[in-house]
Amino acid sequence: MLNAIIRFALNHRLLVVSLAAFILVFGALTVRELPMDVFPDVTKPTVTIMTESHGMAPEEVETRVTLPIESYLNGLTGVERIRSQSGIGLSVIYVEFAWGTDIFRSRQLVQEKLNLAKERLPKDIAPIMGPIGSLMGQIQQIAVTSESGAAIAPMELRNFAEWILRPRLMTIPGVAQVISIGGGLKQYQILVSAEKLNRYQLSVEGIDHELAQISQNTTGGFLEKDSQEYLVRNIGVIESADDIKKTFVGLHFGKPVLVGDIAEVVEAPRLKRGDGSFNGSPAVVMTVQKQPGADTVEITRAIEKAIEDLKPSFPKGLIVNPDVFKQSNFIETSIRGIQGKLQLGTVLVFAVLFLFLANLRMSVVTLTAIPLSFLITALIFKLFGLGINTMTLGGLAIAIGELVDDSIVDVENVFRRLRENAQLAEPRSRLLVIYEASSEVRNSIVLATVIIALVFLPLFNLSGLEGRLFAPLALAYLTALTASLFVSLTVTPVLCSYFLSEKKGAHADTKFVLWLKKWDRRMLESALPRPGLVLGSAVGLLVLAFALVPLMGRDFLPKFNEGTAMVGVSAPPGINLAESNEIGARAETVLMSIPELKSVSRRTGRAEMDEHAMGVNVSEIDIDFKPSSRSREEILNDVRDKLKAEIPGVGVNVGQPISHLLDHMLSGVSAALAVKIFGSDLQMLREKAAELQLLIKDVPGLVDLRVEQQALVPQLKIHVLREEAAVFGLSPGEVTKLLESAFNGEVVAQVIEDTRLYDVFFQFDQNSRGSLEQMQKTVLKVMPDGNKVRLEQVADVYETTGPNEINRENGQRRIVISANVSGRDLGGVVEEIQSRVREKLPLPEGFYVVYGGQFESQQAATRNILMFGLIALLGIYVILYGHFRSHMIAGQIMATIPLAFIGGLILLFLTDRSITVASLIGFITLCGVASRNGIMMISHYLHLIKFEGEKFDKAMVIRGSQERLVPVLMTAFVTTLALIPLVLAKGQPGSEILHPVAVVIVGGLLSSTILDLIVTPTLFLRFGRQAAADHLKPNEEIL
């Protein structure tokens, strides 16, 4: 079939050229339309369920909300983990499904369970599902601030953000959600005075009843008059603060009492559980989330344009800064970086081709394979809805060398046969010669390509984050490689027919090649008679290389360089928002004193609607950097040290936004390492966590060590005394309901201003609930004889403490001790921690420790990659045996793989000193690439014996080696040079994951190529005689 393809191409040369030109043009246009992102979508299918629980304490939220919902969700098809957080007035449950699960189906299943669970939840409490999110979904942060001196009130800033900017941004295609924090959400508040209530002898019960009807419109049906019908509307809705003040709430000695008589009505910000600031000034910080699969760069451009369009209508002195955090900056920097490396790689490939071939036409024909293969890949990506990201571009970067490889072999052989043909007395048809020359090498080309494809296939079986990351790399690589195979069978022979000259003596080895061949001959002359020494040296080098493994660290993925960083500052739980704001502001001041920092934006606590349930004691500070001579690691260490020194008593966690999200996805914790203690007793969990923290705090390399902030926070409890309450005809339920209205407050209506809707909120004023004593005096009921029932008569009011939050995982309470690692490998740190915990942390019955985070993923990924690597090796062996029908030849070709590992390990040790999932992928790639050289070399020896009359001796081996020297060296040089830009790009944005892959391949190719030139001929001469003889026998079993 392959011959038929070559024949068809040569018979329809114009069609082939036209198709190639069409692919070039259409592919170039298509590339621009492909969606762009940093990484492939690595979001694990997760459904988030949020349940607002009206100021309930965490214990109540856990038992009355979280547990009933969890009990229904347990056992749901495809669920891998259920995590929950029960905080003050909020339950957040994360239901994580297995990778590859259909998120829409999962949401449907969850919704069905929620409908059932609702029956077991307290009245008026309804769980809602968060929107379908993406790990890389938080694409931009926008700060709304005022110019210095403009003094726009925080409530006005929020009004602008909420009612003007947000609606505009929400209409941009691809925007899923815009969440604002900071400023103040406007509200009409009815602040009732307990003292005035007493004076007018009104009860909370009565006020509550009246205010529930403060604003109501109803319909009066239709009135028919003069052949027309009139819609009758009963208007009772409030439209202003004055309307509220004039509303009736009760009678006092027969006279009506209005809201204005007992309460103050004000426009004020809603109770805040979070705040924001930008560069130290109060601000509304808006976080934009995109829909899964939407193009981040395109949305960011649209957002900036929308803001620019709105600018003329901004209130005077109001500033909107869209550049607080932009993921598109990271994407563009990363993609530009990789594209640059691809371009540089292509130029280097051309230089190598020209250096070896010294023929512009041959070089150009060979090089055509690169753009054609890339653009065919782009077209296939478009067809299957895939996009451009650092991993797919990385696949192409790794493939560059291989792409031209097929064409090199073809062009070189065609050129040689054309030259031989030209020397004939009667030269044959030019197209026939090209056809035969292309057919001659197609077997080895296809065999090598199949082997490379085989080693990449296991990458599609990788599960977890590593599978999501590397499958697109493998897909891009294989698609490009298959495309290049197709190009080498079609376009390359056609271009050869147009461009290659067949004049006699038109081509000869260059001086450089002659020099290489001279050295190669000398080496072979001295090596071939000494097989023991050669093989012994190779084994020695291999042992030496593997001896480096224990000296290297082990990490899951290389560290990212995202361009921005995120600092978490956690004050002790229990402090109020004002105090936490103060601490956050101090942290901002400290950060702004670091010269490399460009901007600082802070979010303290939780925004309304946000599924990120943070306590008010926690601040997240996003920082952006100026260009600097100091490394990012140095700056981040400086950030960490300064914050710890200047603000004692707070927990500091320094990381990067995307890395944090990845960590969170892996373990539910925003840190690289999570030690989780499971158990039922909260106090014991806190005690054991404290012990564990003390135990491991001096482990070298451990930074940002902190215990999850589960602590006791102050509570004021009003414990209803049933017998006393019964005396006054009050049930505990009545009492608590009345107290909720009085102290917690409730929304009783809405005021409509233009199209804006503001809540009307009723609560006791500060003087009536500002102290324990005032609360105790609250009148709950006025008895028929005029006696007032006060709270202190029916309840015990006292200060105590309760947990700030209760976290659960898979149905068990748990506490997490988290940390990052700096200056040491993750694997080593975890081993030391495990050993200390095993020896020195006694746990009560039913308690246990689980380790999670990147470490967990690294172990699983390493296991999988090694297993799949072995399967791939077995596959290579089977294919080689199938082709050569000789265990010895298959074994000799595969002997080049360990030779490649020598260089891979040594270069990895010299550059990164850490074995990551990325470097393991590099080793897998090496298996295929290294086998290719062996195939080319040994096939040629067999060819010389079979077709060119050579005997099995030293001369044949030297001749074969010399003739394969140029293709082998060209292949190695081309691949190596194409990857050199990535090898030199350590820590550069977008190259973080690809750098170790490139290091291993380049190191491996260097060692395998150099050693291969000596070891393979020596091995073949020493052990290949019988195998070669067997191979050349006609295969009698084939019919």
Place this chain on the structure above:
Amino acid sequence: MKMMTAFLSSMLFLSPVFAHEGHDHDAPAMVQAPRGGMIKSVEDAHIEVILKKNDLKIYVYDKDLKIKDPKTVNLKAQTQLPRAKAAQNLPLIAKEDRFEASFDAKGAHRYSLVLTYKHEGEDHADKLTFNLEPKK
């Protein structure tokens, strides 16, 4: 003036220890309880109380949250049930790193633990009240 002098003298000489609750002891502390219990602070120490049913563990830390040896700490305890008229003394047992005690609240939803902490080398003492809920 004489009355004033007499009053001040009596306060100074007659009461060997001047216990008071004048500081902001009950405000949320800017420290996180090292063992996850209830923590309150005085000038030179933090006191953490951990209750497990009837059993009490009381840890005393210095300003840097290092444990103070109970044998060097002068700490007294009283308990009072809600709406009870009088408090009762609670004997504390000094262990290696903490005090321990046991109190049966007889089914009450809470009781107050009043700790009197006498500062080292000084005559004045601080009183700290912890409202404890044995059923939680």
